Amino acid sequence: DTAxxxxxxxxxxxxGNDKSIKCEQNLGHDTMYWYKQDSKKFLxxxxxxxxxxxxxxxxxxxxxxxxxxxxxxxxxxINSLELGDSAVYFCASSSGTGGRNTEAxxxxxxxxxxx
Amino acid sequence: AQSVSxxxxxxxxxxxxxxxxxxxxxxxxxxxxxxxxxxxxQHLQLLxxxxxxDPLVKGIKGFEAEFxxxxxxxxxxxxxxxxxxxxxxxCAVNAGSSASKIIFGSGTRLSxxx
Numbered sequence: 001d002t003a004x005x006x007x008x009x010x011x012x013x014x015x016g017n018d019k020s021i022k023c024e025q026n027l028g029h030d031t032m033y034w035y036k037q038d039s040k041k042f043l044x045x046x047x048x049x050x051x052x053x054x055x056x057x058x059x060x061x062x063x064x065x066x067x068x069x070x071x072x073x074x075x076x077x078i079n080s081l082e083l084g085d086s087a088v089y090f091c092a093s094s095s096g097t098g099g100r101n102t103e104a105x106x107x108x109x110x111x112x113x114x115x
Numbered sequence: 116a117q118s119v120s121x122x123x124x125x126x127x128x129x130x131x132x133x134x135x136x137x138x139x140x141x142x143x144x145x146x147x148x149x150x151x152x153x154x155x156x157q158h159l160q161l162l163x164x165x166x167x168x169d170p171l172v173k174g175i176k177g178f179e180a181e182f183x184x185x186x187x188x189x190x191x192x193x194x195x196x197x198x199x200x201x202x203x204x205x206c207a208v209n210a211g212s213s214a215s216k217i218i219f220g221s222g223t224r225l226s227x228x229x
Contacts, residue, residue, distance in 0.1 A: 021219075035219075040221070041203050041221070041222045042221050042222065043222070045216050048216055090158065100166050102217055103149070106151075106159040107158060109198040
């Protein structure tokens with residue numbers, strides 16, 4: 001069983017389109033994250049949700065809108081895609097916030113290519 | 116603000132060589148430290164973690180790391196690398212008991228010559 005699963009694995013789309021990436025975890029965790037990994041492999045946190053509530057929003061353009069319908073899901077919707085949005089997006093989860101609870105488990109990643 | 120520095124961007128070794136990857140963090144209080152590995156085309160997997168106790172932490176696949184509080188360091192080591200260790204290695208820190216995110220270093224690419 002995949003602990004943190006993301007769909008789709010690959011996404012190629014044109015500039016200006018709107019797209020969504022879905023994430024689900026079956027670990028019973030309370031906290032979920034979205035990270036962006038750029039072409040230089042640098043990982044930067046975008047959002048964090050705890051029990052469906054947004055707790056971290058790291059100065060991400062408001063074209064990016066996360067949605068957490070329940071604790072097990074955190075989806076990422078991106079409006080008006082730009083070339084610079086091309087990256088690998090990783091979903092992750094942890095049991096909670098603070099200390100040992102922040103050990104994160106990562107999904108397989110979604111490679112987004114904007115053309 | 117918390118930050119994590121990995122000064123080695125790309126390390127190239129021959130099989131059976133010993134490995135040490137540097138990691139330094141900036142935060143004066145309690146920290147939780149992690150090393151993650153990303154094999155080509157794959158997601159991040161946890162190698163090892165430090166929360167408290169013995170500063171020498173052993174992880175999977177023969178890796179270990181030592182937390183040196185006075186140096187703000189958490190270097191990753193392996194006595195004898197294999198070709199299959201070729202991957203990107205990320206050091207990460209979560210600072211404080213209530214901090215709710217992990218900050219990653221910029222990663223070190225490890226290439227092993229067979």
